[in-house]
Amino acid sequence: MPDTREPLNVFAERAEYWGLPVMTAAVAMLLAILSGQAQAQAREICFESRENASAVVVTEVEEGLPNVKCSEKTGGVLWWGDPYDGTVPMGDMPIEADYSQGEAVVMPRDSQLNLPPACGTACHNGTFPPPNNDNTPRQLTIHMDMVPDALNLQHGRGSIWCLDCHNPEVRNKFIDHAGDEIDFNQPQKLCGACHGPLYKDWRAGIHGKRIGEWASTGKKRWFVCTECHNPHDVQQGERNSGFAQLVPEAPPQLPRGMKNADHERPPH
């Protein structure tokens, strides 16, 4: 799907995205102060799969039906009123494997790029900096706050570097090994180039997540790679699975009369 928008416009849109929640939060705080109540506000933004990378804003799709319900404890999405809320058609997929049936939609990823609006006005405005096609790994000094150690990126055990995936000329696009642009909404085209078996499973619907209709011919929202996985720190030390650690929901209620759950803990 060719994107004909100028990078400048894209960043301007992003600036709006950033401004909106801040405004809403400010108004909410003001109201709270005015009414003199310190009640816990219902969450307005929660996350789907990965914290800080799959935010969803709570809205009403129709009278009394919210698009999502969020967990008060963890901020995770607990219930989907409308699984297709805010999605766009996935776009073209190369016809390989047996992806053929059903309607596939995705949530646009552009708005999840947590880039400050300053990036778009100061440097990545389409004219500055001049495209640098030098692909030798080097420290990107200005981006130290985003990727502290570009030369020791925890992906591919050091064999992959920023501009192997990111397009140096169009900053809101990926680039594949043939030099073709790849949309942020379809990172699987890039990831799948190396992670073949997982890509195959993902296409078949047995890796990753889909929501919507269960029938193989039904309309589904496909979750793409980067909605669940952070490609920058795939080998993060804290966890012991392919995902970042999350705050769990509250444990079930103890049976009446039971003081604690020590009985089920191992003695040692």
Place this chain on the structure above:
Amino acid sequence: MANSTIPLRNITSTGGTDTTSMTRRSFVKNTSGVSAASLLGTAALMTNSDEAQANTEWAEWFQGNYRLMSDDEKQEAVVRLERRYSSEYGKKVSVDTKPAEEGVLFGYALNIQKCIGCRRCAKACVEENNQSRGDQEIEWIRVLKMEKGGFDETKMGEGYPDGYGIEIGGNAYSAAGVVGEGEHYYDPKLVPEEDFFYMPIACMQCEKPPCVKVCPVRTTYREPDGIVVVDYNWCIGCRMCIGACPYWARRFNWGEPKLAKEDMNPETHYLGNRPRMKGVVEKCTFCLQRTRNGRYPACVEVCPVGARKFGNLLDPESEVRRVLANKRVFRMKADLNTYPKFFYYID
């Protein structure tokens, strides 16, 4: 009140079933007095509370077993329920009676390697299925935290008892968690914890369900699309099914369920998530009210790691069938010959 209404229902149920004339005659004779008393009691209730609601409940006591109801009777019951629920919860509540679809057999697959134990499925289930909250919380899904097996070189020499027992390897091997014996009240700051895996359990929708075999009033049964359901109105609360279920899938409403108006999900199904009453058993129905209308179950949609897969076992293109074809799959307690339609798999 409860004492006088329960025998009344027993009479109607006995009248509908095939009993010998002798027992039937003596039964009716013995209980006719109770019947009159209960009629009076219900009449008293009717004058005391909102008349429409009392009428509804009155009719509910005489309702037949769902499987034996004609379409008209079902329609009548649904209208009655919708009226009562709508007034109770202050919103438009719909009660669906959509039957099983032809050529559909629901199946479920869960990637046990992916599950991180965040319990979002359990909470999503409560949001969707109108379970009781507060101090009478009911959750249909339990997530078990289990130890990973391992091999510890330092214990190589330690047999049991010392010098005897298993010598090769000694106690170096530790077994993986024993099914059904995991912790389920775990509450760490972050999941997954190191050296543990997680195994969510809920109703396995067995093809040969032990709970159905033991139900004395045949209120729980297997639907043609493979889902084991409960007709709550016909349940007598004997909890035989809870004892029979090897998977700990059934829950009992010990008290009047506590469901706040704003928490109530108004899209309900007669055999699924409509609000339950005190003294009945409930269980997972693969979100009947959603899946019979095409949607994924609620737990599938919220799993943040995509460990849950759902689909039609009769469709070779469905996600579940592809899991069965491509992955290593096991079923919980397969040795019991219950033929669960809930499959665990690993990559």
